Amino acid sequence: MSTIVSVQNVRKTYDGGFEALKGASLDIQEGEIIALLGPNGAGKTTLISTICGISSLTSGRITVAGMDIGLCYRKVRAMIGLVPQEIALEPFETVINSVRFSRGLFGKAKNEAYLDEILKTLSLFDKKDSKVIALSGGMKRRVLIAKALAHEPKVLFLDEPTAGVDVELRKDMWNTVAKLKGQGVTIILTTHYIEEAEAIADRIAVINGGEILLVEDKAALMARMGKKQIRIELLEPVQAIPIKLAPYGLELAPDGGGLTYTYDVNAERTGITGLLNDLQATGLQMRDVQTQQSSLEDIFVDLVQEDGA
Numbered sequence: 001m002s003t004i005v006s007v008q009n010v011r012k013t014y015d016g017g018f019e020a021l022k023g024a025s026l027d028i029q030e031g032e033i034i035a036l037l038g039p040n041g042a043g044k045t046t047l048i049s050t051i052c053g054i055s056s057l058t059s060g061r062i063t064v065a066g067m068d069i070g071l072c073y074r075k076v077r078a079m080i081g082l083v084p085q086e087i088a089l090e091p092f093e094t095v096i097n098s099v100r101f102s103r104g105l106f107g108k109a110k111n112e113a114y115l116d117e118i119l120k121t122l123s124l125f126d127k128k129d130s131k132v133i134a135l136s137g138g139m140k141r142r143v144l145i146a147k148a149l150a151h152e153p154k155v156l157f158l159d160e161p162t163a164g165v166d167v168e169l170r171k172d173m174w175n176t177v178a179k180l181k182g183q184g185v186t187i188i189l190t191t192h193y194i195e196e197a198e199a200i201a202d203r204i205a206v207i208n209g210g211e212i213l214l215v216e217d218k219a220a221l222m223a224r225m226g227k228k229q230i231r232i233e234l235l236e237p238v239q240a241i242p243i244k245l246a247p248y249g250l251e252l253a254p255d256g257g258g259l260t261y262t263y264d265v266n267a268e269r270t271g272i273t274g275l276l277n278d279l280q281a282t283g284l285q286m287r288d289v290q291t292q293q294s295s296l297e298d299i300f301v302d303l304v305q306e307d308g309a
C-alpha cells in the first residue's frame, strides 16, 4: 500500500489564539478505512478541515497523492470528497439534481450512469426524483455521501456519518462504506460510536488535545492493549478472597458470589491453570465460568484518561 494523504507536523491556531492542532502527523494509506477517534474538542474536525483545505494550517505540511495542499489546492480538492457533520442541503431540490450540482462544481463531464450507480450503492435510487425535504434524516445523510462522491474522489472524509442515525441504518451505512472501500476509495471517518470504528476500520488513530496519541492497526491495537477477564461464579458466596488466591489480584463481587481475574492477552503465561488449581485446593466450588475481552471502547477510554492524567 502507498501513502495517499500525508499530514506532517501540522499546527493550527485559530484566530483568538486557540491551538487546536499541536503538531499532528499521520500517513493515510491508499484504500484503507481509518477511524479518527477522540473526545469532543480533540481536533478531529479541524484536522479534516485542514486536509480538505477548508481551514488553513498555521505550520506543517499536508500532501495528497504527493501534491501539497497549499500549492495545488484545486487538484487536491478534486481528489477529495467530504461528508460534513451538519446536514446542509437544498430542501426543494431533487436528490439527483443535488448530486448533479456537486459534480458540476468540480467541472466534471456529465456521467449519469456513474451518478445512478452511486445512488444504487447508497440505496437512494428509488428516491432519485424525490425532493430532499421529503426524505428522512438517514436518507439525507446518504444524499450528503452521494454528493461527496459525485466527482469521483479518491479519498472520502466522513465526519460523524451516523450521528443520530438508528442502529439498522447505521449498519447499512457500514455496508455502504465497505462497498466504497471495495471500489478503491480511501476512507477517513470520525465517529463517537466506537463500535463503529471496531466494526469497519482497518486502522485507528486516537487524537486528544490536538495531538495524535497513536495510529495503529485495529486488530494489533486490540491485541496489544486488550485485557481478558475470567469471571468465576461460586456455588457458595465467600466473605473474603482466600489467602492462597491473593497472588492473583482477584476482585470479589459485592455479594461474594463471584471472583474476577484480569490477565494480559499477550502474556506468555496467563496464570489461568495455576488459578484454577489453587481455587480447587481452597475447596471453593465453581457454578460457572465466563470470559470477556476488553472492547475498543475500553482501550480508548484508558488511552484518553491516561493522556489527561
Ligand SMILES: Nc1ncnc2c1ncn2[C@@H]1O[C@H](COP(=O)(O)OP(=O)(O)OP(=O)(O)O)[C@@H](O)[C@H]1O
Pocket: 014, 015, 016, 018, 020, 038, 039, 040, 041, 042, 043, 044, 045, 046, 047
Ligand atoms: N473556528 C474556530 N475558532 C476558534 N476555535 C475553534 C474553531 N473551531 C474549532 N475550535 C476549537 O478547536 C477545538 C477542536 O475543535 P474540533 O471541532 O476540531 O473538535 P472535534 O474533535 O471535531 O470535536 P467534536 O467531537 O465535538 O466534533 C475545540 O476546542 C474547538 O472549540
